[in-house]
Amino acid sequence: MAKKKQPTGTGQDRPSRPVAPKPTLPPSSSRPVVNRTTEATVRPPARPVSPKTSDSGLESDLPIESRPVVWWPLAVLAVLGFVLYVNTFGHQYALDDIAAVSQNLFVKKGLAGIPDLMRTEFWHFSNISLGYYRPLSLITFAIEQEYFKDNPNISHMINAGLYALTGLAIGALLQKWLPGQVITAFLIGLVFIAHPIHTEIVANIKGRDEILSFLFISLMLLSYWRYLETKHWGWIVGACVSLYLAFLSKESSIVSLGLIPAMQYWFARRNVWQSLISLWPFLIVAALFFYQKQKMIGTLSGTPPVDWANYPYAIEKTQKSTTFKFLLYYIRLLIYPHPLVYDYSYNVIPSGGKGDLLTWGGFFAFVGMVWLAWKGFLKRTLWGFGLFWFFVTMAPGLGFIWFRGGIFAERFAYAAVMGFAFILIWALEKFLIKKPETTSEEPVAKPALARYVPLFALMAVVTGLYSFKTVERNRDWENNFVLFNSGLPYAPNSCQVQRHVANEWIEKGLKDRNKADSIANATNAIKPKPSPEQIKKAQTLIDTNIAHANKHGRWALDHLQQSTRIYPNFGEAYFSMxxxxxxxxxxxxxxxxxxxxxxxxxxxxxxxYNNLGVIYQTEGFTQNNRQKLELASYYYNRSMVVNPAYVDGPNNRANLMKATGIDVKFLPDSILNKY
Structure with a gap:
């Protein structure tokens, strides 16, 4: 009975054809290996096959042979994943962290807010319904609020720790998939962990949803592999729990259902039917999750806003053509991750179209990659699996533009880096590792590690450059001011980047203005009265701070005007003005x-609406003008209508009504236009 021949090198791929015309012969330790290539075309049995069991049965070939794991690569990947992000530990909240943590009232409630987080959308307090149900990462933020309050340092440490755990998980999984190829498995994991495109996920606290999703997908695949090795149903239970947690992290984890049969077909050497039929418990978990989502938030898809900044391609009706253009951008960033930009909103990447060369380049690249993926599928090649992984994990990102007309984002390529790593390491091994020269009598070959010296040298350079870029890019995520200004050189045509930078100058201008007011109040509070010298000194400081405030205000207006030139109907830019x-x-x-x-x-x-109300209320009291007070009440009520979750409008309305008894919900256009 035949046994599966194990590779003799630490990094060789599976053979592409039998090395002898009779596959029933046991492997010989002295057989030449010069014909062992990376494209396996014949399925070698993973274990002795019982002649009494049908080969087409669901579990006829289980358990497969158990594959040991060498632990040093796992430790290296985990430590590297943690160390690369140590310089984020002093960072503040940035970008979406504000909405996910600081402005999420349920997160701020700590443990008491967890029940509410389980039944609300991710962006509930941003007044948009995108249909995103991702309570797990928000629950972790609520736990941190309970015990550490507003401490972003702890959150950044946790992100780095979870990324380190991801290194452990993929390190073990890759060795299970590539038995006897410790170096190959390690290098694939190394590319994934060191890749700079992950900075948007790990250095941004909100990116925890993506980290948790991929971590639990990896644990699901690893747990199910253990089931294949042991045939113990407890591992299936563990895999199903991991999948459910991945769903709670990010519902786009649904694409991982394609990875379960793929790993069995490519690496456990199971046939297509056996690989597909094994999905049934995971399909049940998926159905239960989406039932829970529908019951909790009342929608499966949400209603994307009509928004030129974030969904411009839907408005321009160019989703399909721009998808192919995006494909080229993603491939480029996987190969050459520079520059990295936190925002790709309108109009960083112009729409694709029939006359756009990048669109056609992306289309032909897509067709070619699909053809290669099919060829790699039939031959069970390592690069074929890499292409398959890339397409499966990029499906949410490319689907975001295809179906919703949304913008490009580096975070969508987080998991796809693994597919790129498979292809890269396969290619480098193919061209840099020389096959040992042997004779028919006695093999004479260099030591395995010696043959890997060129590959090790190149990977040291690649990993070093990736790591350097990662550490450098982390600095940009220190806070909003640093992050937003880092985007200006590379995305000057982004209406959002221009507005974000303007808002940071507004924050500085507000601090200057508040400081000037504080000095004036402190001076006026001096008893019995301030001396002429004190008044002169205070006035100098006040004038200086007001000058700084005016300067920062002008700089803000410059960026806001540029933002509205890019997108003339950008409401949020007008609000900032x-x-x-x-x-x-x-x-x-x-x-x-x-x-x-x-x-x-x-x-x-x-x-x-609320701020208009504040202006009219101030004027109404100052001028003793009831009509302006009615305008204030009207605008407060309008803020409540357009966004019931917005709290400032109801509070101001209640205070005004308590002071004046005025509560106006309708005014004619003649009054609205008069003032």
């Missing part, structure tokens, strides 16, 4: 104008 005129360089008429511009461009933007 109005805010500058309301708070930093006071001009009430300009503030009113731009708040109304905001409402015309984005009529569901609640803060614009």
């Amino acid at each position: 109005a805010y500058v005129f309301q708070k930093i360089t006071p001009n009430v008429d300009s503030a009113k104008y731009y708040y109304k511009q905001t409402i015309r461009a984005a009529n569901a933007y609640a803060p614009a």
